[in-house]
Amino acid sequence: MESNNSQQALKQTFNLLKYTFVIVPIVAGADKFTNLLTHWEQYVNPSIASLLPFSASVFMMIVGIIEIAAGIIVLKRTQIGGYIVAGWLTVVALTLLIGFTYIDVAVRDLVMAISALSMARISKIVA
Numbered sequence: 001m002e003s004n005n006s007q008q009a010l011k012q013t014f015n016l017l018k019y020t021f022v023i024v025p026i027v028a029g030a031d032k033f034t035n036l037l038t039h040w041e042q043y044v045n046p047s048i049a050s051l052l053p054f055s056a057s058v059f060m061m062i063v064g065i066i067e068i069a070a071g072i073i074v075l076k077r078t079q080i081g082g083y084i085v086a087g088w089l090t091v092v093a094l095t096l097l098i099g100f101t102y103i104d105v106a107v108r109d110l111v112m113a114i115s116a117l118s119m120a121r122i123s124k125i126v127a
Contacts, residue, residue, distance in 0.1 A: 017119035025071035032064025082120025089113035
């Protein structure tokens, strides 16, 4: 009975993480086109923005497409999607840390990356 309860709790935790990493990337990705939640261009490191062959706005729309795709991958193939989201969030955090801007956002993204990695690892057990 104890083992069954533990397995059920693990499955519930996995599902909570899974649907969080489906919904949040899709919503954040879609918002890159509307800027309703925030003005996303402000998060582009100026040294990176100066290297782009297009505007920061276009860059963020590309980022939005990637994030929407990542959310869909988490839904369909949770383990691989978790690794993709963890890697993506780590890259985002590192770009913020390199520019020494939005350190609070960088730390939050690293915590979310650890959560996505944990979800990917748990998926091997419960899926």
